[in-house]
Amino acid sequence: MRRRTFFGFVKSKLRYTTVDETLPEPVAVAPSERVTLFFDQPYIPGEKLSLHPGDPVKKGERLSLTKDAGGYALAPKSGRIENISGFLGIGGRRFTTVTLAIDDEAHQTLDEGFKSVYQSPSLKNAREFLAGLPGKPNLEVFFNPQRPVKSIVVLGVDSDLVGVTNQYFVNNAIVAIKTGIDTLRQISGIHEVILVVPHYLFKVAGAAGATIKTVDSAYPSAHPELIMRYILSEQSTPDVEPPSDDGVAVFTAEAVVAIGSAYKTGFLPLEKIVCFVSKDETRRLISVPIGTPVKDIAEAFHEPIGEGDRVIFGGPMTGVSVYSDNHPVLADTNTIMIQDRRRIPEVRDNPCTNCGACVRVCPVNVPVNMLIRFLQAGRYEEAVSQCDLNCCIECGFCSYVCEARIPIFQYIHLAKLTLAGMNPVEKNNG
């Protein structure tokens, strides 16, 4: 999988992992002593928060940093708040982390908030309780009056390599997906639901009671942006160019299952299905409470994380390498990879040799060979105007095949962030 010589006559292809390649059933990981929750809000020391160290929390409790904050997290276990601090994410995004010390398994207390409303499912209470479920369902899309939702897309595929979480649900829990889809239909009143699955799951997916679309099993065809483009271009009239993603709500299969299960049972599912890849590249499908630090998972599989190793959240192409072995599993973490420091591929700031490999693999026809020249020269505006920087969907394929080992993806990311910082207004218009 990792080193493949490509047959030069055809486009380079990377096959997605199928569920059969991993263990069929997820292994449950024992709960940790503490879990960490992420809030999408900068941490400002001294600011008055509604959470305080020492506060007790119950399992499934809805935690928000301030009273009027939109974002919240669900406590995966009951326990006590131990620490609140700030966290700097990729691209300078700032988060607040809340660490909970967990009560042991025998003394778990359950929050009753959701139980009181679950029998009358509605978008309103879904928005209030379910946004922190595994798969991180984005329920806010239903509340944007400018963009009324017309159809729902459920992704039964995993956008990055290695991850099989959503495929697992399609393959093993299609009934639960059907329940989830029905629930979504019920609460949103939208009938049009499209389930996107890989080819080999087409038959299984039929039971979901939704329109089935299949995607190719070669990377990056399951990239959400490409799926959207594929689906939408079939729907929109040809003269509407390009297809806009107005009116589409996208959910992962895992989120749909979680929503269905929540309304069916009254309990919030807070265990995340994650594909864990250890250093020797063995894959395991594991089930783990959201918020569990990666260190604990690694230890559970006797997989020590060593000095200089790389811990990757998300797939190998688009994931994020974290700088702390205490980094927790998040609601949308589908893959965790531990990469041995000796197996980290070399990356250098070489000049582009114009070999064209990137151009041949780019799924959206960006002239990467010229783009990277502009980016390396720091001429971002020209990169946008002449080399279609904004068309890039950030699949990372160009960096994967770059023979000069240029961190192209990083350059693109940096350019986009810089441009966004420079022209925030224009970005909104675009």
Place this chain on the structure above:
Amino acid sequence: MRELAKMVIVLTVLSSLSGGLLAMLREKTQDRIEQQVLEFVKGPAIRKILAGAANDPIADRFTLADGEAKRSFFVGKYDGKPDVVAFETFAGGYGGDVGLIVAVAVDTDQIVGVGVTTHNETPGVGAAVETDVGFIRQFTGLDIASGPKVTKDGGSINAISGATITSRAVCAAVGKAGDLYKRLKPEILKQLKTFSG
């Protein structure tokens, strides 16, 4: 209005001063320039062809009218007899006209030698016409009226490799020289007599 007048006046004065200066200079240098042109443009080729001549062919020259044009003829004296005459003809080459001096022995009508005076041929290709001794030597001894041609056109002259057009131009110039010589031969002979003795 004053400004406009000033502009016009300045420009006019300047132009006329310049014109006057140049006209004067032209007047003074005209003869010298003509001498120089003969000396340096045609001179080297003529001297080379008429290397054994006892006189200075540049100095011993006469001019004949050929229709509208005036043509200079240079006289070479061998053994005290002015029996070789050299003159220039032109033919279109690859980069403009190729100028050719052709020297003819009047008693045999044979070519004594040819030499290139001016050309604008490609350096390294056509320009070899100046240096390619073998090519030039092929004309020596031919009858002036024979109208030589390169082998590609069915003649006997081996072209300079890669420079057929230039070679053709040289042949054409020799051909023209033959015509000219035929036309003016009586007068040439008449003029030559004045150089004898």
Place this chain on the structure above:
Amino acid sequence: MGDYLVLIISCILINNILLAQYLGNCPFLGTSKRMETAVGMAMAVVFVLVMAGVLAWVIDHYVLKAFHLEYLMTISFILVIAALVQFVEMFLKKSIPALYSGLGIFLPLITTNCAVLGVCLINVKEEYDFMHALVASFAYAVGYGLALILFASVRERIILGRVPRPLQDTSIGLVTAGLISLAFYAFKGMV
């Protein structure tokens, strides 16, 4: 007809005014850093050069040669070109503003573009007749524009490269022009 074809190919490719005859280098290096300016300059040169070539031929034939004033060639040609550029500029500004906005800034540069005067002088030296002078002027101008646009496209890439500091800009531009001129040796002997 074949005669003209030979002349055109020769003027555009083989005796390219820029790469083989070294004329018009200052604006060549100056306007080739960006494609837009190169295209503008190329169009302006074609525009002016054809007119100047024709005008210079007329003056040479009916004024200078007729009155044996050949020694005033330089001065009269340059004045004609300067006046022509002025006139064209004024005319375009008034009549075709769209074209003016594209070519306007390049027109003053053309007076000192030695390619223009050079072609006029070459035409006289080669003793072309009117049609040949016209065709040659046009072909030379096209050759100039072609070289300029090709050079600009290559140069746009070089600027993005990691050229060592002392070589940057004009220096590497000249070397590249040299190599383009080298490549044009390909057409040698083709007519």
Place this chain on the structure above:
Amino acid sequence: MAKTVTQEFVKGLWAEIPPFRLVLGLCPTLAVTKTVEDGIGMGVATGFVLVCSNLLISMLRNVIPSKVRIACYIIVVATFVTVVELLMQAFTYPLYLSLGIFIPLIVVNCIVLGRAEAFASKNKILPSIADGLGIGIGYTLSLAALGAVREVFGSGTFLGNPVFGPSFQPFTFMVQAPGAFVCLGLMLCLMNLAGKK
């Protein structure tokens, strides 16, 4: 801060030496530096025009209306160029031949018009002459240097005298058009290196 006449003169020799520091006048630089002799000839001719036109324009700087100044400069420069042309024809004809149309093209040499516009039109007579002389000598030196490099490597001679033994194989590329560009480009690079302190 008025500079002394000496300073005006000296700056043309190094600080503003064309065409390396003032990237102007490239065409003749490329075209006539096949040999040192041609280079020096061109430099001297340009320098002569430069000094004369600087002198005249500086004298007339208060008379010339600003609207037609470029036209006036062109007349002045063109006049001197024609003077040079005639003089060269009369006295150094071989040089005139090898410089070809680049003598009349001094008119459009950006250096000459550039100095007229940038310096002579704003300064007194003496500094203008010094400026013209300095730039002219600087230009001559540059052309001679470039000519020396090209002649020595490209033909194996210096001022026509062989510098290497008979086994030397001339690097002909240097005396051809591409070599001119490459050579000038690399010399510019060396100048940039030398100027970087």
Place this chain on the structure above:
Amino acid sequence: MDSTIKLTVSHAPFWHNGSGISQKSYNILLACLLAVIPGIYRYGYPALGAVTLSIGSAVLWEFLMNLATRRPVSIGDGNAAVIGMLLAMMLPAVVPWWVVVIGSFIAVVIGKQIYGGIGGNPFNPVAVAMAILMLSWKNFLDFNTALVGYGFAFNPVDPLVLAKSFGPAAVKDFKLGDLLMGRQVGGIGSSFGLGLIIGGIYLMIRGFIRWEIVLSFLVGIFASALCFYLYNPNVYASPGFHLLTGYSLIGAFLLATEDSSSPVHFLPMIIYGCLGGMLTVLIRNIGSHVDGVVFAVLIINILNPLLDKIRPKALGKVAHHA
């Protein structure tokens, strides 16, 4: 959230397909050997000397330029060695040593390093070097005079020279099979066609050179030669002859495909290759050079930046409405 250990943090993607510049270079060198070894076998020690000197001096110039420009030493990527190898392949075996050294200097320094090293050169460095050498020292690079000391079992005259000067009748004796097996005079590594073809196919399959350029270059030669041949078979040689003589094969497989100076999009690659092939035949048949490959490659190199602007529209590009 404090870490107990130091982790490596970098940007996605975290995998790489394992390709690298040096891997590509060494594979190209390997493929070249297929053509060079028969050359060395045929021309003996002088050929071996020229090859080693060319590679060695190219690497040395690269190293010196790295020092002079204060850049990281880049001889490890093998590109300089490839340049040296290709240059040697095109030279006649008995070329004077200083021509080799100057040639590698031109290729590495003028052709590549002054543009910022690998990837920056707008022209194929080897083609630049060969063109300059051919202009300057024609007599040393002329196969007929250079290889006069060898006793060959075949006609020891450059078939292209014969065809150019005396027409196709003069090259009747050259069977295509013989040409393919290298029974013709030529460069050290450019006359053994079979080796070049096998090596080239290997490189194409491994994806180290772009097959589009190679094929279209060969098709360009074939098609234009065929046109000439059909027009007048008594004056112009056959397409097969053009394909297998001179630098045709090395040009198609190894010169035109040089990464930095060739296009990367499909249509431009096809145009680029076809133009190169056509120019080659055009120069051979009506131009003044004996072999047009080097200059044809330079010309298409110039066109490359313009050609490469032809590309498919990027998906999702928002048309800007004023």
